[in-house]
Amino acid sequence: MSDRASAGRRGAWTWMALCFAFLYLPILCLVVFSFTAGEITTQFAGFSLRWYAELARDDELLGATALSLGIAALAASAALVVGTATAVLLVRFARSRASGLLAGLATAPMVLPEVVVGLSLVLLVTHPWWGWMGGRGVVAMWIGHTTLALGYVAVLVASRLRELDRSLEEAALDLGCPPAKVFFVITVPVIAPTLAAAWLLAFTISMDDFVLSAMLSNPGSTTLPVLVWARLHHGLTPEINALATVIVLVVAVGVLVAHRFMLRAQRRRLGAAAGP
Amino acid sequence: MSPPADSGARARRLALGVLPWGWVLLFFVLPFALIVGVSVSTPSLSIPPYTLPAGGIDPASYARIAGEAATLAQAGADRQYLSAWGSALALAAFTTLACLLIGYPFAYHIARSRPGLRETLLMLVMLPFWTAFLLRVFAWQGLLDSSAVGVINQLLLAAGVIGNPLPMLYNRGAVAMGMVYSYLPFMVLPLYAHLVKLDVRLLEAARDLGATPWRTFTQVTLPLSARGVVAGSLLVFIPAVGEFVIPDLLGGGNVSTIGRRIWEDFGPNQDWPMAAAVAVLMLVVLSLPIMLLNRYGGEDRRL
Numbered sequence: 001m002s003d004r005a006s007a008g009r010r011g012a013w014t015w016m017a018l019c020f021a022f023l024y025l026p027i028l029c030l031v032v033f034s035f036t037a038g039e040i041t042t043q044f045a046g047f048s049l050r051w052y053a054e055l056a057r058d059d060e061l062l063g064a065t066a067l068s069l070g071i072a073a074l075a076a077s078a079a080l081v082v083g084t085a086t087a088v089l090l091v092r093f094a095r096s097r098a099s100g101l102l103a104g105l106a107t108a109p110m111v112l113p114e115v116v117v118g119l120s121l122v123l124l125v126t127h128p129w130w131g132w133m134g135g136r137g138v139v140a141m142w143i144g145h146t147t148l149a150l151g152y153v154a155v156l157v158a159s160r161l162r163e164l165d166r167s168l169e170e171a172a173l174d175l176g177c178p179p180a181k182v183f184f185v186i187t188v189p190v191i192a193p194t195l196a197a198a199w200l201l202a203f204t205i206s207m208d209d210f211v212l213s214a215m216l217s218n219p220g221s222t223t224l225p226v227l228v229w230a231r232l233h234h235g236l237t238p239e240i241n242a243l244a245t246v247i248v249l250v251v252a253v254g255v256l257v258a259h260r261f262m263l264r265a266q267r268r269r270l271g272a273a274a275g276p
Numbered sequence: 277m278s279p280p281a282d283s284g285a286r287a288r289r290l291a292l293g294v295l296p297w298g299w300v301l302l303f304f305v306l307p308f309a310l311i312v313g314v315s316v317s318t319p320s321l322s323i324p325p326y327t328l329p330a331g332g333i334d335p336a337s338y339a340r341i342a343g344e345a346a347t348l349a350q351a352g353a354d355r356q357y358l359s360a361w362g363s364a365l366a367l368a369a370f371t372t373l374a375c376l377l378i379g380y381p382f383a384y385h386i387a388r389s390r391p392g393l394r395e396t397l398l399m400l401v402m403l404p405f406w407t408a409f410l411l412r413v414f415a416w417q418g419l420l421d422s423s424a425v426g427v428i429n430q431l432l433l434a435a436g437v438i439g440n441p442l443p444m445l446y447n448r449g450a451v452a453m454g455m456v457y458s459y460l461p462f463m464v465l466p467l468y469a470h471l472v473k474l475d476v477r478l479l480e481a482a483r484d485l486g487a488t489p490w491r492t493f494t495q496v497t498l499p500l501s502a503r504g505v506v507a508g509s510l511l512v513f514i515p516a517v518g519e520f521v522i523p524d525l526l527g528g529g530n531v532s533t534i535g536r537r538i539w540e541d542f543g544p545n546q547d548w549p550m551a552a553a554v555a556v557l558m559l560v561v562l563s564l565p566i567m568l569l570n571r572y573g574g575e576d577r578r579l
Binding site: 012013015016019020022023024025026027029030033040041042043081082085086088089093102103104105106107108109111112113114115116119120121122123124126127128143146147150179180204208210211215225228229232240243244247248251252255256259263 | 284285288289292293295296297299300303304305306307308310311314323324378381382385386388392395396397399400401402403404406407408409410411412414415416418419421425426427430457460461510511514515517518519520521525535538539542548551552555558559562566569570
């Protein structure tokens with residue numbers, strides 16, 4: 001019996017190891033070949049940091065990165081506001097047919113093929129009646145990324161609101177505090193870690209988005225993924241590996257910090273709930 | 277739990293609803309109405325590149341797709357839209373099945389790990405999902421490259437397993453590989469969410485009563501995680517139908533999908549009415565899976 005159990009455990013670990021190898025093999029390749037001294041992105045020809053130096057000098061790429069960071073910050077902030085409002089509306093007010101519809105509409109862009117969402121937004125911003133949106137460009141990308149990310153924010157915030165202990169809010173309401181003030185003074189500080197996580201998730205979604213950006217950008221507004229796509233089709237050097245390594249490092253550190261933070265907050269919540 | 281529906285609550289609900297409703301109506305519903313409108317317009321050299329015909333609607337784009345369907349009996353007829361539909365649906369179905377077969381045991385073993393470890397393992401599954409999608413697909417280009425400098429070919433040549441480099445890139449297999457790789461986390465997440473809630477005592481009870489591991493799996497574990505299977509499969513299938521980045525980067529010119537048709541009609545071909553018509557048909561085809569997803573979407577997507 002215990003033989004079978006230990007064989008099962010070995011099998012489980014083998015399967016998980018294979019799956020993780022599958023998920024991380026391409027990332028490992030990107031990182032390894034970023035340190036090559038040669039010109040080919042798949043061959044290791046001696047250790048060198050030349051492609052990192054190349055990356056630091058690449059003004060076109062740094063400009064695109066700056067634009068991506070700016071759009072991501074704006075889109076994440078807008079998605080946080082609209083997504084949180086959606087979550088509060090759906091969790092805190094009596095559900096109706098209309099709120100079910102809103103939930104479906106807000107989450108649909110998360111799953112719909114992005115080319116379709118992108119095409120629909122291009123048709124909007126280039127439509128003669130909607131010229132005030134300025135056509136394709138930064139504003140169009142901001143709108144697109146916000147629309148894409150607000151569903152993620154709404155789902156995260158809604159799940160936190162559902163498990164929230166409401167006694168503090170009820171006490172404040174009983175003492176005559178207006179509901180809007182209760183939300184900003186009591187609810188927001190309590191759910192702040194979730195709001196921060198939601199903002200970061202929206203930020204990474206915007207940063208990494210290619211399809212919407214490609215369809216909604218104009219020649220003067222090239223984000224990082226749009227530039228990478230152009231270079232993928234016109235030959236490239238291990239500089240792109242160096243770029244990938246930097247992105248992976250930044251995201252990995254960010255996610256690990258957020259993960260530890262969330263785990264600790266969760267344990268504290270569970271501990272408090274179990275306490276007297 | 278819901279507060280009394282007094283007039284104050286009603287006013288607050290209206291005030292709060294302005295922003296979410298305004299946003300989704302203006303930036304999601306209205307654009308989709310425009311897709312329908314443009315799909316029955318006439319392509320032109322104007323900006324934007326379509327004009328509304330005098331008669332109100334121009335069904336030429338739909339007629340072209342229908343025309344392809346009429347040639348189904350003829351061998352060798354050019355059916356680029358229908359064949360793109362066929363290969364996109366086949367690819368999405370294969371991706372869904374492969375993700376399920378790989379992802380179910382993966383999610384199961386993560387969910388059975390000890391608390392603390394399993395959250396970390398799950399985080400490691402999600403981590404690639406947040407990092408540089410284009411560059412990860414590009415990495416598969418390097419791995420599968422058909423020349424002697426492709427990573428896998430280099431290893432196989434060095435090991436003496438093969439004498440000549442294998443042609444692994446720019447075919448259906450490479451695209452399928454890239455799709456399974458990219459969509460696996462979307463399958464694992466909802467499966468995990470259901471499997472982690474599974475009461476271990478039920479499995480112990482089944483074993484104590486003499487059930488074989490297979491019987492325990494088919495009669496206890498699988499039925500209790502069926503919603504996760506449905507949610508994960510839909511979360512993979514729906515976006516996979518419209519995927520165009522992976523077929524482009526790993527399929528080269530050899531794998532046409534409906535997502536690529538939209539991209540090409542929108543971009544190089546400047547035939548926006550055709551792109552819109554294809555998008556409308558895609559929405560029609562996907563409306564059933566999307567409704568199923570909203571119904572069985574699982575806790576992690578609930579709003």
